[in-house]
Amino acid sequence: MTGEMNILPLPQTTPTSARPQVVSGELLKLLTPIEGLITAGQTAKAEVLSLKQADQTFQLLLKVTLDSGRQTTVQATSNQPLPQGTSVAVTQPSAGNLAITVQQAIASSVATLTRLDTAQLPVGTLLQGKVLTSQVLPQVPGQPTVFRSMVSLLNTALSGSTLSVDSPQPLRIGTLLSAQVQDTQTLKFVPLSSRQEQLAVTQQLLSQTSRQGSLEGLLKLLQNLPPSNQTSSDLRAAVDKLLAGLPDVHQLSTPKGLALALASSGAFLESKLLTGQNPALAPDMKGDLxxxxxxxxxSLPASTNLGAIIAANTLAQAMPSFVRNALGMLGQVSAKPPPTGFPLPERMLQSADGEDDLEHLLRLTAAAVSRLQSHQLSSLEQTGVTSDGRLMSTWQLEVPMRNLQDIVPLQIKFQREDAPDKDPPQERRDEREPKQPLWRVELAFDMEPLGPMQVQAQLIKGSLSSQLWAERPYTASLIESNLAALRARMLDCGLNVGDLDCHHGKPPQGPQTRLEQRWVDETA
Known part of the structure; x- marks a missing residue:
């Protein structure tokens, strides 16, 4: 997660030698009513040992020290969070409640900060903390939503201190976060260690790949789903909506139609959620699945072993949260891993013994979700910095398209490379041309009667080069004979066309045979 959070300006504290200011009247509800814990008219000292949020309330563990010196611990709930280590004076108006006064004097065990001392923590210092609580503040008309959290610091000399911060996005309770000091009242989120993030993405990708299944098998089954007593009207409506959102070849041949198909592919579901969009207002493949x-x-029978069937879809429910964290990597300077194989191989799941139609359909749907998530994770895995310092961003996705009566999954990968930002000599800075990003596009599809095909293209400064591969000899010969017409149409579109070739077979794989090495002169 990236962004800024503000340290709340807490009330000014008084010196420890002065009489502490108190705030009276706060009631804590005891989880277990205790009769006569504190005698009438007397107070006792207490310290907050732990704080845990439960929905909109907070559970506290208090260590109470009576006047006699006896100590006991009690559990209570509060509408307001009290940081761990807070000293309070308590009375007991009834068996189920405690009335408290919060001591505002700073003691050695209480380190509630009102501001950051940049002399002690210079700008740029990395702070690490654990989120204790998270609340959404009342919405102010015309203003964005603000979330308030309490964060316990884990490093620097302020370890053990508690910060109360506001942020534009909710902080998940119990998570660790890192932030850089910007000034006395502002921190900026930074992603976790790039190595840790990359390892998490790679591990999730491996598990997703083993569970994924091709979209083609599911969509064909949905097209031919027979009427049954098991298929409810709501299920039929969900199937019809999913199939109705599939684009056709004509739609994908227009810029607007292609943009809509990419946005509806499911690859951007989490991004829509992050920006507050309602994905139900527009078709979304992953959301519909x-x-x-x-x-x-x-709809499944009560005797069905749901645990085994839905096990493949466990990550599907946790994926939005995982991707929201992982999306913080996009655009960050992290080591670029070896490229993941493209396209994803075809994988058809057969019906298991004793499995009815709905069980098989559920398993295929879960496998389709895993396939879309494999594309998302591949995008994250391939986003980073190349060995020569170029920043690479990757978007990999899959769009099922209609071709007459067939549904053809179209796999697409976009990559953008930005040159490293190295300052030129001062005398040449004004003469320097604006940097142009290098774009790569890869396509993979199997459309009759052409058969399996792959396309790789590279675009920089309006100059396009492309290589096409066809696994069927007839298709390769047909494309080769039409390359001149294809070049002419590209020139009519205002492009400068470089290499344009077609080959029989599959593209070579591996870092030593990557496509860009054919065009070193063009990208120098």
Whole structure:
């Protein structure tokens, strides 16, 4: 997660030698009513040992020290969070409640900060902390939503201190976060160690790949789904909505139609959620698959072993949160891993013994969600910095398209490379040309009667080069004979066309045979 959070300006504290200011009247509800814990008219000292949020309330563990010196611990709930280590004076108006006064004097065990001392923590210092609480503040008309959290610091000399911060995005309770000091009242989120993030993405990608299944098998089954007593009207509506959102070849041949198909592919579902968009207002492949799973689950017989069937879809429910954290990597300077194989191989799941139609459909749907998530994770894995310092961003996705009566999954990968930002000599800075990003596009599809094909293209400064591969000899010969017409149409579009070739077979794989090495002169 990236962004800024503000340290709240807490009330000014008084010196420890002065009489502490108190705030009276706060009631804590005891989880277990205790009669006569504190005698009438007396107070006792207490310290907050732990703080845990439960929905909109907070559970506290208090260590109470009576006047006699006896100590006991009690559990209570509060509407307001009290940081760990806070000293309070308590009375007991009834068996189920405690009335408290919060001591505002700073003691050695209480380190509630009102500001950051940049002499002690210079700008740029990395702070690490654990999120204790998270609340959404009342919405102010015309203003963005603000989330308030309490964060316990884990490093520097302020270890053990508690910060109360406001942020534009909610902080998940119990998570660790890192932030850089910007000034006395502002911190900026930074992602976790790039190595840790990359390892997490790679591990999730491996598990997703083993569970994924091709979209083609699911979509064909949905097209031919027979009427049955098991298929409810809501399930039918979910299937119809999913199939109706599939684009056709004509739609993908227009810029607007292609942009809509890419946005609806499911690769950007989490991004829509992050920006507050309602994905239900527009078709979304991944969202529609998750809705289909929700409709299928109650329709299964009670005797069905749901645990085994839905095990493949466990990460699907946790994926939005995972990707929200991982999306913080995009655009960050992290070591670029070896490229993941493209395209994803075809994988058809057969019906298991004793499995009815709805069980098989649920398993195929879960595998389709895993396939879309494999593309998302591949995008994250391939986003980073190349060995020569170029920043690479990758978007990999899959769009099922209609071709007459067939549905053809189209796999697409976009890559953008930006040159490293190295300052030129001062005398040449004004003469320097604006940097142009290098774009690469890869396509993979299997459309009859052409058969399996792959396309790789590279675009920089309006100059396009492309290589095409066809696995069928007839298709390769047909494309080769039409390359001149293809070049002419590209020139009519205002492009400068470089290499334009077609080959029989599959593209070579591996870092030593990557496509860009054919065009070193063009990208120098």
């Amino acid at each position: 998750l809705k289909l799973i929700a409709q299928l689950t109650p």
